[in-house]
Structure formats: C-alpha cells, structure tokens
Amino acid sequence: MSDATLLILASTVSTGLILGAIFALVAAGVTIVYGCVWLPNASNGQFFLLAALAAWSLTGAGWGSALAIIAVLALGIVLSLLLEWVLIRRLYDVANRNVAYFVVTLGLTQIMSGIFSLTYGRWSDQFTLPPLVAGITMIGPFPLPNNRIAVLVIAFGVLAALFALLRYHRYGRALRAVFQNREAAALRGVDVRAIYKLSFLLGSSIIFLGGLLFALAYSFDLTVAWTMSVTAFAIMIVGGPGSVVGALAVGLVFGFTQAIVSIFASPTAATFSYLAAMLAILLFKPTGLFSK
Amino acid sequence: MNPRHLNARNMGIALAILALALPFVLEGNRFLAFVFGMVMINVLWASGMNLLYGYVGLMPLMFAGIAGIAAYAMIYLTRSFGWSFWLAMPAASFGAALIGVLLGLPSLRLKGFYFTLCSLVIQTVLTLAFIFFPHFTNGDTGLNQIAPPEWFNGAPLAGLWFDLVLAIFAVAGAAFCAWLVPTRLGQRFIAIREDDVLAAVLGINVVRNKIIAFFLVSLYAAVGGCFYATYVGFISPRAFDVLTSLNIWLFVAFGGRGTIIGPIIGAVILAPIPFLLQELQAFKDVLSGVLIIVVTLVLPGGIYGELLRRRALRRAAAQPQTGTTAAPRT
Numbered sequence: 001m002s003d004a005t006l007l008i009l010a011s012t013v014s015t016g017l018i019l020g021a022i023f024a025l026v027a028a029g030v031t032i033v034y035g036c037v038w039l040p041n042a043s044n045g046q047f048f049l050l051a052a053l054a055a056w057s058l059t060g061a062g063w064g065s066a067l068a069i070i071a072v073l074a075l076g077i078v079l080s081l082l083l084e085w086v087l088i089r090r091l092y093d094v095a096n097r098n099v100a101y102f103v104v105t106l107g108l109t110q111i112m113s114g115i116f117s118l119t120y121g122r123w124s125d126q127f128t129l130p131p132l133v134a135g136i137t138m139i140g141p142f143p144l145p146n147n148r149i150a151v152l153v154i155a156f157g158v159l160a161a162l163f164a165l166l167r168y169h170r171y172g173r174a175l176r177a178v179f180q181n182r183e184a185a186a187l188r189g190v191d192v193r194a195i196y197k198l199s200f201l202l203g204s205s206i207i208f209l210g211g212l213l214f215a216l217a218y219s220f221d222l223t224v225a226w227t228m229s230v231t232a233f234a235i236m237i238v239g240g241p242g243s244v245v246g247a248l249a250v251g252l253v254f255g256f257t258q259a260i261v262s263i264f265a266s267p268t269a270a271t272f273s274y275l276a277a278m279l280a281i282l283l284f285k286p287t288g289l290f291s292k
Numbered sequence: 293m294n295p296r297h298l299n300a301r302n303m304g305i306a307l308a309i310l311a312l313a314l315p316f317v318l319e320g321n322r323f324l325a326f327v328f329g330m331v332m333i334n335v336l337w338a339s340g341m342n343l344l345y346g347y348v349g350l351m352p353l354m355f356a357g358i359a360g361i362a363a364y365a366m367i368y369l370t371r372s373f374g375w376s377f378w379l380a381m382p383a384a385s386f387g388a389a390l391i392g393v394l395l396g397l398p399s400l401r402l403k404g405f406y407f408t409l410c411s412l413v414i415q416t417v418l419t420l421a422f423i424f425f426p427h428f429t430n431g432d433t434g435l436n437q438i439a440p441p442e443w444f445n446g447a448p449l450a451g452l453w454f455d456l457v458l459a460i461f462a463v464a465g466a467a468f469c470a471w472l473v474p475t476r477l478g479q480r481f482i483a484i485r486e487d488d489v490l491a492a493v494l495g496i497n498v499v500r501n502k503i504i505a506f507f508l509v510s511l512y513a514a515v516g517g518c519f520y521a522t523y524v525g526f527i528s529p530r531a532f533d534v535l536t537s538l539n540i541w542l543f544v545a546f547g548g549r550g551t552i553i554g555p556i557i558g559a560v561i562l563a564p565i566p567f568l569l570q571e572l573q574a575f576k577d578v579l580s581g582v583l584i585i586v587v588t589l590v591l592p593g594g595i596y597g598e599l600l601r602r603r604a605l606r607r608a609a610a611q612p613q614t615g616t617t618a619a620p621r622t
Contacts, residue, residue, distance in 0.1 A: 040405060040409070087585065087589070090589055091589070096404055096405075098404065099351070099408060100588050102405055102408060103584060103588050104584070104585050104588050104589070106538060106584065107581040107582070107583075107584030107585040108581060108585065109581070110535065110538070110577045110578070110580055110581030110584065111577070111578050111581035111582060111585075112581075113577060114574040114575065114576070114577030114578035115578060117577075118572075118574045118575065118578075121574070230413075233409065237409070268420060268423075268424070271420070272417070272420060275413050275416060275417050275420075276417075279398075279410065279413050279414070279417075282399075282406060282409065282413070283398040283399070286401075286402065286406055
C-alpha cells in the first residue's frame with residue numbers, strides 16, 4: 001500500500017473511533033433515559049448543540065477549554081434539574097408516556113432550534129473551539145493531533161466509567177432493576193421516582209459531554225443537532241432500547257460507517273444508511289439487536 | 293335528538309357559510325385574502341391528519357412528506373407532459389395516497405411511540421430524497437413560478453376565485469370527515485383507537501381499516517400539497533419537512549382531536565401566525581414548540597375538547613342521575 005492510502009486508512013480509523021465514541025456516548029445517554037424513564041428524548045441533538053455552543057461562547061470570552069468544559073457540564077446539570085422539575089416529572093405516572101414525552105421533546109427541539117437560529121445563527125455559521133491540548137503526536141508515520149487523542153481518551157474513559165457505574169454501583173443496580181421491572185423494584189424498596197430523576201440527569205449530562213467532545217474534535221454548525229438526534233435514535237433502536245451495550249456497539253459501527261462513507265460520498269449518505277437500518281429494525285425486530 | 297350533536301352541526305354549517313363568504317369580503321385586501329387561502333389549505337390538512345390521529349389514534353409525522361410527493365408529481369405532470377392541473381392534481385394525489393399506503397404498510401404492526409418514530413424516519417428520508425433528486429425537485433433551491441390551476445376557459449385561476457376554490461375544498465374535506473365518522477367505517481376507526489385488540493376480537497379487520505385510513509389521510513395530505521404548491525407558487529423541501537407535519541399535528545391537537553370542529557379551530561387560530569410574524573420565522577418555531585408542550589401537558593383534549601368536557605361536567609352536575617358520556621376521551 002502506498003503512503004497516501006495508509007494515511008487515509010489511519011485518518012479513517014481515528015475519525016471512526018472518535019465519532020463512534022461520541023455517538024456511543026450520546027446514544028447511551030438517550031437509551032438509559034428511554035429504558036428507565038420511558039422518555040425518548042428527541043431533543044438530544046439540541047442538548048448536544050447547546051453544550052457545544054455554550055463552550056464556544058465561554059472560550060470566546062477568554063476562558064480556557066478545560067474550564068469551559070467543566071462550567072458547561074455544571075450548567076448542563078442545572079438545566080437538566082430545572083427541566084426535570086418543570087416538565088419531565090409531570091408525566092412520570094402517565095401510562096403511555098413515551099408518546100407524550102416524544103411529542104414534548106419534539107416541542108423542546110423546536111424551541112431550542114428557534115432560539116439558536118435567532119441568536120447563534122446570526123453570529124456565525126461555523127463554530128470552532130480552541131484545542132484542549134496543543135501539539136501533535138506521531139503514531140508511526142501518522143500525525144495525530146493531541147487534542148483528538150485527548151477527546152478519544154475522555155470519551156472511552158467516560159464510557160468505561162458508565163459501564164462500571166451501571167454494573168457495580170448501588171445506583172446502577174437500582175437503575176437496572178427499574179429497567180427490568182418497575183413494580184418489583186418499587187416493592188423491593190427502590191425509590192422509582194428518584195431513579196427516574198437521576199437517570200434523566202445522568203443521561204442528559206452524558207449527552208452534554210458528547211456535544212463538548214464533538215465541538216473539541218471538529219468544527220460544527222447548527223444543523224449538527226438534527227443529524228445527531230436522528231443518529232442517536234437510530235443507534236438506540238438498532239441496538240435495542242435500554243441496552244447500553246447495544247448503544248456502544250452500534251455507536252462504534254455507525255461512527256466507522258460515517259468515517260468510511262465520508263471518504264467516498266457526502267455524510268448525508270451515511271445518515272441515509274442509519275435511517276435505513278433503523279427502519280429495517282423497527283419493522284422486523286422492534287426490540288433491537290442487543291435486547292434480551 | 294342529541295342537542296350537542298345539533299349544536300356541533302349548526303356550528304359546522306355556520307363555519308362553512310363563513311368560509312365560502314369570506315373570499316368575497318376579503319377580495320379588496322390581497323394580504324388577508326392570501327392568509328385566508330393558506331388557512332383553508334391548512335383546514336383541509338388538519339381535517340385529514342385528524343382522521344388518523346384523532347379517530348384511529350396514530351400520529352403520522354410523514355404527513356408533509358406525502359403532501360410533497362403529490363406536489364412534486366403534480367408539477368412534473370403539468371410541466372413535462374402538459375397536463376391540466378385538474379387532471380394532474382387527482383392523478384398525483386391518488387398516486388401519492390397509494391405511496392402513503394405503501395409506506396404505511398410495514399408500520400401496521402407498530403403502535404404509539406414506535407409508529408410515530410417510524411413515520412418520523414420516513415418523513416426524514418422523504419425530506420432527504422426531495423433534496424437529492426433535483427431532477428424532479430430542483431433540490432434545496434426549490435421550484436418557483438408554479439402555474440396556478442386554469443379556469444374553465446383556460447385563463448389562470450387567481451384572486452377571489454382561487455380563494456373560493458380553496459374554501460370549497462376545505463369545506464368539502466371537513467364535511468367528508470363529518471359524514472364519515474358516524475358511518476360504520478368511522479365507528480370501526482374509533483374502536484381501533486380505543487383498543488385494537490378488542491376491536492380485532494369483535495371481528496373488525498384492523499389491518500384493512502388501518503389501510504383505508506392511511507389512504508384517506510394521504511389523500512388529504514396530497515390534495516392539500518397540490519393546492520399549496522399552486523397557491524404559493526413556490527415550493528422547496530423545507531415546505532414539506534417534519535416541522536410542517538408537526539405544525540399540522542399541532543392544529544389538530546390544539547383545536548381538539550377526535551372532533552370535527554376542533555382541527556378547524558386549531559388551523560384557523562394557529563395557521564395565520566407565520567404570516568403575522570414574517571420578520572421572525574424562528575420565533576414562530578419557539579412559539580409552536582411552547583404550544584406543543586402546553587397542549588400535551590395541560591390541554592390534552594385541545595380547546596374544543598376542553599369546552600366539551602366542561603359542558604359535560606356542567607350537565608352532569610345539573611342532572612346527577614343521568615350519567616353523561618358526552619366528554620370525548622382525552
């Protein structure tokens with residue numbers, strides 16, 4: 001193989017890994033909330049974009065990238081708490097709440113995208129964040145920006161922590177109990193509403209983090225929100241609603257698909273393929289690939 | 293005689309007369325007349341959406357996509373084959389309705405959130421397809437200078453008479469719904485909405501009735517799409533994206549789903565808003581987002597549904613021994 005081919009291969013692998021990890025993070029956030037609260041968050045892409053834009057504003061105001069990330073995550077937690085308090089908890093006891101939640105979050109999507117195009121949309125159409133870490137590392141003959149390596153490390157670190165949390169921590173066990181059987185979990189003394197609230201908080205924070213990492217690794221525009229929403233839903237449906245393993249596996253596959261397709265065709269072709277995959281799963285195996 | 297039924301019918305007749313008279317009243321003011329025409333198209337759309345959302349209980353977010361297919365097909369037939377609008381519109385609408393049925397077929401098994409998500413995916417694919425088949429759609433740039441339908445003598449339909457045609461179609465669309473609901477077919481739709489398993493046990497062919505409903509709702513979407521294209525004179529994929537579907541859904545939910553009058557009220561109140569906020573299109577998105585949330589959380593029966601509910605409560609309070617069932621399910 002020539003050097004040029006190898007270079008393309010290496011960049012595809014690194015892009016695939018970064019995109020895959022970010023997709024997996026956001027989809028894990030969406031799928032945890034759906035599996036537990038039964039809330040399909042259609043506005044996940046707007047949360048993602050909000051985090052990216054807020055970090056852009058803060059770094060633009062002279063904050064360092066690391067400080068901006070921490071501030072945005074804190075802001076994300078406050079906003080999620082507020083949202084849970086104002087909107088989300090009102091439907092906890094409704095029987096068919098997934099449709100209602102879907103509609104409510106579609107409304108939220110419209111509100112947020114309207115606000116973004118009224119504000120950020122007027123200032124710029126392409127946003128870039130200063131790198132978290134400067135410099136370039138040579139991996140063999142391939143240059144890789146340290147910034148992207150940092151993004152990759154954070155993303156996989158958070159995914160691993162999430163796994164450990166769900167598997168070994170008390171909260172994770174309670175959350176999985178609620179996944180499996182709400183009534184039984186309640187009978188065993190799990191405070192179901194508190195778990196709902198925590199899950200929404202956790203899921204939203206992961207989505208915010210995904211947006212931050214994406215903004216660090218790539219420049220972005222306002223259309224990324226809707227693409228992310230569609231992609232996260234596709235990953236959740238294909239991987240199986242509520243399955244974090246499914247979100248991780250399918251997220252990585254989709255990330256690599258995007259990286260590979262983008263070499264030959266427009267990224268829209270990749271979006272097309274996610275939609276096709278989601279449709280096929282919805283029609284033939286609505287429980288997804290990784291559900292038990 | 294059920295007095296409530298009589299009341300709704302009188303209201304409907306009054307609205308129909310108003311709709312047919314207003315084009316003459318508004319003839320002098322082109323802007324108001326145009327808003328009126330757009331409201332009529334949206335009344336037609338909302339009535340169609342209500343058939344599936346209000347009576348069968350499924351939320352079809354690919355509604356605008358079907359309207360787009362019909363509009364593009366109609367334009368293709370008139371431009372490339374020289375067909376008259378009055379031939380191309382029914383042909384394109386019928387074709388688009390069949391496509392609507394085809395797209396709906398696989399989702400027959402799905403209910404609730406999964407049906408809605410599936411329709412959202414189909415809508416997104418259709419929007420992407422409109423952008424990526426520029427041969428028919430001219431892509432994101434859109435098609436402009438769409439010829440209006442021709443009058444009997446070949447002159448283009450315009451002004452007062454175009455508004456009147458739109459009013460006639462809107463009234464006919466709403467009247468068809470009003471006629472359909474008390475029939476056996478309409479009652480079967482309601483049975484499926486309330487409990488499709490029970491409906492199947494009672495001998496109702498759920499699949500066949502859903503297919504009929506898909507066809508009807510797609511036909512409404514398609515006819516509205518053809519009129520939209522010729523009335524505005526310009527279409528782009530943006531005109532038929534998911535936000536349009538959601539807006540039409542909002543007309544139905546805000547007015548009162550599962551009633552004939554409700555969607556009309558919703559369209560009449562909400563459809564003019566974009567024209568009054570011309571400078572601030574994005575603000576319209578914020579407003580309709582807020583309305584979507586408010587309707588879902590606070591007003592699940594819509595304005596008209598809430599009105600009926602309160603009236604039923606008052607009546608029940610007045611005659612405690614006769615239990616009333618007048619309130620629609622919310």
